[in-house]
Amino acid sequence: MRTILTYAVFIFVVVTAGLVSGLGNMPGDWYAALQKPFFNPPAWLFGPVWTTLYVLIGIAGARIWMRAPKSAAMQLWFAQLAVNVLWSPAFFGLQNPELGLVVIAGMLITIIGFMIKARPVDRVSTLLFIPYLAWVAFAGLLNLSIAWLN
Numbered sequence: 391m392r393t394i395l396t397y398a399v400f401i402f403v404v405v406t407a408g409l410v411s412g413l414g415n416m417p418g419d420w421y422a423a424l425q426k427p428f429f430n431p432p433a434w435l436f437g438p439v440w441t442t443l444y445v446l447i448g449i450a451g452a453r454i455w456m457r458a459p460k461s462a463a464m465q466l467w468f469a470q471l472a473v474n475v476l477w478s479p480a481f482f483g484l485q486n487p488e489l490g491l492v493v494i495a496g497m498l499i500t501i502i503g504f505m506i507k508a509r510p511v512d513r514v515s516t517l518l519f520i521p522y523l524a525w526v527a528f529a530g531l532l533n534l535s536i537a538w539l540n
Contacts, residue, residue: 393456396452396455396456397448397449397452399452400448400449400451400452400455401444401445401448401449401452402448403448404444404445404447404448404451404471405441405444405445405448407471407474407475408440408441408444408474408475410475411474411475411476411477411478411479412440412478414478414479414483415478415479415481415482415483416482417433417482418482420482420485421482424536424539424540425536425539425540426535426536426539427532427535427536427539429532429535430532430535431532439525442521443521443522443525446518446519446521446522447467447470447471447474447518447519447522449515449518450467450504450508450512450514450515450516450518450519451464451467451471451515453512453514453515453518454467454508454511454512454515457511457512458511458512461507461511462507463504463507463508463511463512463515466500466503466504466507466508467504467508469500469503469504470497470500470501470503470504473493473496473497473500474497476493476496477490477493477494477497480492480493481493481533487533487536487537487540488537490533490537491530491533491534491537494526494529494530494533495530497526498523498526498527498530501519501522501523501526502523504519505519505520505523
């Protein structure tokens with residue numbers, strides 16, 4: 391029962407943090423008016439992708455918490471979550487794609503750092519972060535393209 395509760399708490403915290411960050415900083419008219427690259431995904435795709443990623447992030451965090459709660463991997467897990475929730479306020483809230491790039495760089499650093507430190511503790515947690523790393527790298531390219539075009 392404790393294991394299920396741990397997973398539930400971690401998933402809830404991550405999904406809620408993502409929702410609060412996203413819903414508090416909606417794209418709006420400013421974003422709609424920006425020039426976007428040809429590879430910009432449709433708007434409807436972002437919700438399902440991020441929800442799936444948030445669940446994977448929560449599972450990975452719970453797995454590390456249950457194995458090594460005071461580890462560098464766990465500290466980096468919390469750091470990546472903190473940086474993650476800063477992107478929407480930076481990009482959409484402040485309407486600043488360049489600041490969004492800085493945040494994404496921080497996300498990439500903490501994601502990779504987590505993966506490196508988590509691997510000896512729990513290889514599955516590292517694997518769960520691969521889609522997250524791929525999406526954030528893609529988001530970085532998208533963010534860079536938007537900054538460049540505007």
